[in-house]
Amino acid sequence: MKGKIYIVILSVVALLIVISIVFMNSRSGVTARAQELEDNFTRLMKTIENLDPPASPFSHFPNIKTNEKELRKLYSLGFASVPFMLDYIESDNTxxxxxxxxxxxxxxxLHLPNMIGAITDENQEFSKDKDAYSTMWFARKLKEYTKSVPDLVEKICNSDSSFEDKCKELDKMGMLTIPFLVETIEKGQSEWEVCIKLQTLGMEPDNRYQYLFSEEKRLIDYNMKKERMESDFNVKEWIEENRDDLRILKDFCTSN
Known part of the structure; x- marks a missing residue:
C-alpha cells in the first residue's frame, strides 16, 4: 500500500515539474519577444524623434497623409507594441x-482609429480639466479601457444577442478582444475564429494597413471587412505564430 502511495506522490511531483518547465519556457518566450519588440520600437523612435512638428499651431494630432510613412512603420510593429508606445507617452520626454x-x-x-473621438465625446465633463484631451490624458483613458476588455468580451459572448450582432460588437473593440477570444476558441468554440479573420483579414500588416487606413478607407467598417476577409485563412496557424504577442497584449489588459 505504501509503495502505491509513494508511486502516486512521485507521479504528481513529476507532473508538477513538467508543468513548471512548460510554464517557464512559455514565459521566457514571451519575455524574449517583449525585449525584441522594445528594441525594435527604440530603434524606430530614434528616427521618428527627428521629425519636424507641423507648421500649424492648431495641428494637435498628426495628419494621416503627412505622417503615413511613420504610422505604417509603427503599425508594422504590431498590436503587442502598444504598451511601449503608451509608456513612451507617459515618460518625461517633452x-x-x-x-x-x-x-x-x-x-x-489596436484597430481603434475612432477611439480618440469617442473618448472625447464620452468625457465632456472633463473639458474644464487643464489636462483634459492632452496626449497623456488620452493614453490614460485608453489604458483604462483595456482593463474593461476581458469582462466586456465575456459579457458579449454570453449575451442573448444574435451571433452576428455579437461579432459586430466585438469587432468594434478591435484587436484587444483577440487574446480572450483565443482562450474561448481553444476551449472548443471555434465559431469565434471569424472575429480573428475580421481583424487580420488574412493579410500581412502592410497590406492590411493599406486596405484599412489609406486613401478613403480610413474608417473600419464591419461589412467592408466581412466582404474582404479571407474565408480560408488558417486562424489556428496565425494564433501559433502570434502566441507570444497575444500573451503580451493579454498581460497588458489584465495587469494592475
Whole structure:
C-alpha cells in the first residue's frame, strides 16, 4: 500500500515539474519577444524623434497623409507594441508632437482609429480639466479601457444577442478582444475564429494597413471587412505564430 502511495506522490511531483518547465519556457518566450519588440520600437523612435512638428499651431494630432510613412512603420510593429508606445507617452520626454503621433499609432495598431473621438465625446465633463484631451490624458483613458476588455468580451459572448450582432460588437473593440477570444476558441468554440479573420483579414500588416487606413478607407467598417476577409485563412496557424504577442497584449489588459 505504501509503495502505491509513494508511486502516486512521485507521479504528481513529476507532473508538477513538467508543468513548471512548460510554464517557464512559455514565459521566457514571451519575455524574449517583449525585449525584441522594445528594441525594435527604440530603434524606430530614434528616427521618428527627428521629425519636424507641423507648421500649424492648431495641428494637435498628426495628419494621416503627412505622417503615413511613420504610422505604417509603427503599425508594422504590431498590436503587442502598444504598451511601449503608451509608456513612451507617459515618460518625461517633452516632444508633444511625437507623443501625439504615438497615441494615433496606438489606436491604429489596436484597430481603434475612432477611439480618440469617442473618448472625447464620452468625457465632456472633463473639458474644464487643464489636462483634459492632452496626449497623456488620452493614453490614460485608453489604458483604462483595456482593463474593461476581458469582462466586456465575456459579457458579449454570453449575451442573448444574435451571433452576428455579437461579432459586430466585438469587432468594434478591435484587436484587444483577440487574446480572450483565443482562450474561448481553444476551449472548443471555434465559431469565434471569424472575429480573428475580421481583424487580420488574412493579410500581412502592410497590406492590411493599406486596405484599412489609406486613401478613403480610413474608417473600419464591419461589412467592408466581412466582404474582404479571407474565408480560408488558417486562424489556428496565425494564433501559433502570434502566441507570444497575444500573451503580451493579454498581460497588458489584465495587469494592475
Amino acid at each position: 516632444n508633444y508632437f511625437i507623443k501625439d503621433l504615438l497615441i494615433s499609432a496606438a489606436t491604429y495598431n
